[in-house]
Amino acid sequence: MTRLTIDPVTRLEGHAKIEIFLDDTGEVERTYFQVPELRGFERFCVGRPVEEMPSLTGRICGVCPEAHHMAAAKAADAVYGVTPPRPARLLREALYSAFFVTDHATHFYALGGPDFFVGPDAPVAERNILGVLQRVGAEAGARVIGARKAGHHVIEMIGGRAIHPCTSIPGGLTKGITEAQRSEIEAIGHSMVDFAEFSIGVFDSLVMGDPAYRDAILGDIYRDETYYMGLVDANGKANFYDGRVRIVAPDGERLGEYDPADYPDWISERVEPWTYLKFPYLKRVGWKGFVDGKDSGVYCATPLSRLNAADGMATPKAQAEYERFFATLAPANGGPKRMVHQRLATHWARLVEMLYAAERLVELASDPEIASDNFRVVPTATPTEGVGTVEAPRGTLTHHYWTDERGILTKVNLIVGTTNNYAPMCMSIERAARSLIHRGQVVSEGILNRIEMAFRAYDPCFGCATHSLPGHMPLEVTLRDAAGDVVDVIRRDG
Amino acid sequence: MSSVATAEPARGADPGAEARVPASAGPGPRIDGSVPTAAGSGPASAIVVGVGNPILGDDGIGWRVVEEVERRWAAEPRAGAEPPPVAFLCVSLGGLSLMERLVGAGRAILVDAVRTGDRPVGTVFAIPLAELIPGVSGHLDNAHDASLPVALAAGRSLGADLPAEITVVGIEAHRVEEFSEELSPPVAAARLAAVEAVLAILRRGGMPCS
Numbered sequence: 252m253t254r255l256t257i258d259p260v261t262r263l264e265g266h267a268k269i270e271i272f273l274d275d276t277g278e279v280e281r282t283y284f285q286v287p288e289l290r291g292f293e294r295f296c297v298g299r300p301v302e303e304m305p306s307l308t309g310r311i312c313g314v315c316p317e318a319h320h321m322a323a324a325k326a327a328d329a330v331y332g333v334t335p336p337r338p339a340r341l342l343r344e345a346l347y348s349a350f351f352v353t354d355h356a357t358h359f360y361a362l363g364g365p366d367f368f369v370g371p372d373a374p375v376a377e378r379n380i381l382g383v384l385q386r387v388g389a390e391a392g393a394r395v396i397g398a399r400k401a402g403h404h405v406i407e408m409i410g411g412r413a414i415h416p417c418t419s420i421p422g423g424l425t426k427g428i429t430e431a432q433r434s435e436i437e438a439i440g441h442s443m444v445d446f447a448e449f450s451i452g453v454f455d456s457l458v459m460g461d462p463a464y465r466d467a468i469l470g471d472i473y474r475d476e477t478y479y480m481g482l483v484d485a486n487g488k489a490n491f492y493d494g495r496v497r498i499v500a501p502d503g504e505r506l507g508e509y510d511p512a513d514y515p516d517w518i519s520e521r522v523e524p525w526t527y528l529k530f531p532y533l534k535r536v537g538w539k540g541f542v543d544g545k546d547s548g549v550y551c552a553t554p555l556s557r558l559n560a561a562d563g564m565a566t567p568k569a570q571a572e573y574e575r576f577f578a579t580l581a582p583a584n585g586g587p588k589r590m591v592h593q594r595l596a597t598h599w600a601r602l603v604e605m606l607y608a609a610e611r612l613v614e615l616a617s618d619p620e621i622a623s624d625n626f627r628v629v630p631t632a633t634p635t636e637g638v639g640t641v642e643a644p645r646g647t648l649t650h651h652y653w654t655d656e657r658g659i660l661t662k663v664n665l666i667v668g669t670t671n672n673y674a675p676m677c678m679s680i681e682r683a684a685r686s687l688i689h690r691g692q693v694v695s696e697g698i699l700n701r702i703e704m705a706f707r708a709y710d711p712c713f714g715c716a717t718h719s720l721p722g723h724m725p726l727e728v729t730l731r732d733a734a735g736d737v738v739d740v741i742r743r744d745g
Numbered sequence: 746m747s748s749v750a751t752a753e754p755a756r757g758a759d760p761g762a763e764a765r766v767p768a769s770a771g772p773g774p775r776i777d778g779s780v781p782t783a784a785g786s787g788p789a790s791a792i793v794v795g796v797g798n799p800i801l802g803d804d805g806i807g808w809r810v811v812e813e814v815e816r817r818w819a820a821e822p823r824a825g826a827e828p829p830p831v832a833f834l835c836v837s838l839g840g841l842s843l844m845e846r847l848v849g850a851g852r853a854i855l856v857d858a859v860r861t862g863d864r865p866v867g868t869v870f871a872i873p874l875a876e877l878i879p880g881v882s883g884h885l886d887n888a889h890d891a892s893l894p895v896a897l898a899a900g901r902s903l904g905a906d907l908p909a910e911i912t913v914v915g916i917e918a919h920r921v922e923e924f925s926e927e928l929s930p931p932v933a934a935a936r937l938a939a940v941e942a943v944l945a946i947l948r949r950g951g952m953p954c955s
Contacts, residue, residue, distance in 0.1 A: 291923045291924040291925065292924045294924070295800065295924035295925065307800070310798055310799065310800050310801075310837060316837075357841065361840075361841060361891050379891050379892075379895045379899075380841070380891045380895060380896070380899045381891075381895055381898050381899045381902065384899055384902055384903070389902065389903060392899070392902070392903050393903050393904075396845075396900070396903055396905075399841070399845070400845070403845075414836070414837075414838060414842060415837070
């Protein structure tokens with residue numbers, strides 16, 4: 252047997268390694284996507300006051316601290332049995348909307364974009380945001396940087412800090428905003444709507460307008476038919492901050508909808524001997540292995556999932572784009588709902604969400620109550636247990652805390668966005684590998700990158716912020732013969 | 746009643762920020778890196794950045810060093826003209842976000858845990874960033890946005906005012922994958938040596954080779 256290893260070591264978001272086992276005829280027999288887990292977070296939290304969690308959990312990950320901040324704040328609300336006043340809800344969701352625009356923009360232009368704008372076969376030294384800027388132009392690049400800066404500014408105004416917000420506490424926030432800040436946020440929201448529409452135009456012309464990329468998105472290499480998860484509001488529209496969790500089958504049939512606190516009734520975790528990370532699956536369907544289809548409990552929680560799970564978007568421009576998305580990618584199938592299963596379409600779904608978040612920011616900032624002094628109620632109930640769920644950019648994020656009567660944590664459980672997608676990511680990698688590697692074929696870096704594209708669409712983030720500066724980020728492929736001897740090594744040092 | 750109920754809401758108050766710019770530092774880089782003119786007149790300003798995660802074991806060494814450097818730098822006796830302003834910052838960021846924090850500074854010193862694997866744990870060294878990460882690194886392929894060198898190149902291509910000199914003070918780390926506020930003993934013991942290394946660079950006004 253020959254073994255190929257893709258080992259993209261990075262100090263930024265944890266390590267991940269792909270191993271591809273070939274059979275004696277050179278066909279892909281099995282792939283493994285392994286993720287070393289950071290250890291001891293629950294133990295680290297136990298014994299601390301629950302109100303520390305919104306700030307503390309933001310330190311789990313340097314990529315989406317805002318998502319952990321919000322999930323923790325909502326879980327802490329629930330622990331104290333307190334409902335924040337409406338202005339607090341508006342403020343939190345406004346911060347969160349600005350964060351979504353910022354995060355999705357960064358992924359689109361810096362992480363996902365290079366595969367399309369520069370090309371999957373381009374040298375790695377060019378396949379980055381610098382290459383993207385050369386392709387889309389300096390003016391577009393300035394808009395990207397400007398959108399990030401504006402997003403961080405909104406987060407800082409409401410959250411107290413530009414990256415790791417610290418103002419959400421049980422019952423609301425520690426501070427409000429002034430009328431001048433409200434007005435500024437509203438103006439930023441309008442500019443973000445323009446930016447999101449501009450980005451969709453870029454995607455249309457440079458990706459969907461290119462036959463090769465369009466075929467890649469519409470083809471079967473990156474297609475898996477799984478269940479989909481996403482938060483929806485009372486009208487069944489997608490929401491990032493709050494709502495009920497909806498699960499939809501691959502054929503569009505609704506499996507169910509539940510209050511986030513009921514997640515233990517719906518989600519189980521599968522343990523595999525070859526990885527520390529567990530595989531969540533739908534309890535009512537059951538674990539049938541790494542297979543797709545309606546009989547397999549594997550589900551996906553991504554921007555694509557949220558669009559598949561929801562009936563639509565709650566803002567007009569995003570709704571129009573949502574309809575165009577499904578009309579383009581999912582012809583009517585006679586089922587209860589059109590569904591998109593092509594994983595690379597997640598990049599487009601992300602832009603639909605970016606437009607929604609920008610429009611939502613305008614809505615929230617236009618509400619005069621957002622600048623009210625009534626941004627907190629002081630909790631009075633004895634703390635016990637609580638669940639907080641938000642949609643993180645990478646998927647549904649749940650924090651579950653238990654405390655004693657003083658609010659001191661006794662137990663913590665987190666289901667993070669990327670973990671939801673661990674099984675479908677493994678499946679997408681395997682499908683891509685099977686499609687791209689065949690007997691006697693020289694495995695080029697371009698092919699390896701196309702396999703990486705399968706999981707890059709999920710925007711994976713393995714929950715850490717180990718920012719030790721890296722020496723380099725090697726991607727190493729080792730070919731071994733049946734005896735385990737190295738036959739060839741392909742290495743790129745960046 | 747829990748302590749949470751005693752917290753006083755304070756309208757408009759900023760409960761804290763990652764950047765801690767001394768009042769005397771003038772218009773140094775802000776938390777959002779939005780003051781690109783900071784180094785535009787007079788002597789070049791400097792920014793000292795502790796990079797890392799303070800709750801992930803040895804990865805917190807960068808913050809600990811910079812906190813001590815800030816204390817020592819403020820207390821340092823000076824004769825003659827005021828030195829160029831220095832800003833101090835502790836972040837858990839990389840790539841584009843870290844680049845954005847450097848906008849406006851004339852030079853930057855990044856203090857961080859490093860795991861090269863070929864130095865004894867606790868080894869302190871100072872080298873230009875370009876020597877730590879040769880050429881254009883390929884972080885993009887797995888990280889969320891870009892490696893710092895790529896982010897710096899992208900920023901410069903867009904006209905951002907970024908430091909001409911970026912020095913890394915690295916501390917070889919051991920344990921960075923388990924949540925803890927404790928440093929391993931060799932890394933904790935290296936803290937003061939790293940502080941001295943940063944102060945020496947600040948006093949010289951640059952790297953020995955520059």
